[in-house]
Amino acid sequence: MLTIPFIRTNTELTIAGLTKKHVANAAEIVGQLIAMDDKRKSLLQQAEQALEKSNAAAKEIGALMQSGQKDLAEGKRAETAALKGDIKVMEEAARVAEKELTDLLVTLPNLPHSSVPEGKVAEDNEVVLNWGTIPTLTESAKPHWDLIKDYDIIDFDLGNKITGAGFPVYKGKGARLQRALINFFLDEAIKAGYYEIQPPILINEDSGFGTGQLPDKEGQMYVTQAEGLYLIPTAEVPITNLYRDVIVNEKELPIKNVGHTPCFRREAGSWGAHVRGLNRLHQFDKIEIVQIQKPENSYAALEEMSLHVQSILQKLELPYRVLRLCGGDMGFTSALTYDMEVWSAAQGRWLEVSSVSNFETYQANRLKLRTKIDGKSILCHTLNGSALALPRIVAAILENNQGPDGIKIPEVLVPYTGYTHIN
């Protein structure tokens, strides 16, 4: 969430940033916010002045009672009793004004970094770099949804039976490949200095709000009926919320955490042509890296995270490209996002396998995640990225590495899989 002091001192910048993110009537909304804040302040002031008066009177009554001047105390009491109702009304008005302000503020996305390209759709994203050569497959090459059936390693029909569409069952070498990738990704992150966390995969409402999934993406999460807990859409939520309402010691920064979790997404309304097979699932595994940084270091950290993800893709020998997302395509809470896409040979298209973002203070403001520098408390910057999400990596490995001997497993994974080919 944007902060009001920032908006007040950087009004033009805020309007320009919101416009780049395609918020309609940005100028109007910002004007409205400032007016609402003025109203909140004046109502708060009225309420506080009344409270001050009442506090002073209560103290006087206390003193009179103690010195035995009962009559005087009674008189004073009658007098202040009348104040009570007014105070309640004023406090309520101040509270309502504050809620109105927050409710509007919460609907605004983060402001984009100056390097974010203009644009509205995926085609407007900027290709930052390409790595590797796109393999040429034989005529008989198959997409992964055929390969998984041929080798009987991932079973959608069984998943349909026990749960529903989008919940595949991994079997045999398929299951082993999942476990291999999870361990490989975790080990790589730990080597890069990340600290491993195994968080709960159900979270409460406060956590959903802290990282910005609520109220924006309410419909994308599964909720338990009895407790109202949400199944996490990404490990970003529990791992970042570890630091909700925390003032981190400056010496502990940066914080670099990594965690593996299953991720759950309802993906309501997004089923169509491009979501066959492993391309889009309701449940999938992902290794997530999260950093908490001092503001001045956060963009260096973003580059470092991008390089970390790229190094993994290189070790897996998967051709990829890096995109800098345009204002219209980037996430609600992000200031700058890089997407990594691997080439899926048999589908002939790029598949997003990672997204690394700097949220600057947007999440930290909701989380009340601060640090103290020179005695002043300031909001930290939060960052996260997938390193990596499994299903599309599996799809790319299957499709790109298919040959007469079956599917060839990348060298680095063999110690983890214990086999060299799926055949």
Add this chain to the structure above:
RNA sequence: AGAGGGGUGUCCGAGUGGUUUAAGGAGCACGCUUGGAAAGCGUGUGUAGGUCUCAAGCUUACCGAGGGUUCGAAUCCCUUCCCCUCUACCA
């Protein structure tokens, strides 16, 4: 799940309606003292909002969370979350 006990500042801990303006202790910071240190002594030590050009100051809220009673609530009442003990159950 049942019964009982509890949640107070960085930590320990006192506090059952009115100098609580949260005692006392520890820790931490600074100062005095010292050859240096320890001890001792002194001072300070939370968060958020408002006011203010800035600072100081003043002011409001915060004793797990939310609501209520009262002129006045850490203290009384209600709801809720969490922790501990015993019992039951269970991987």
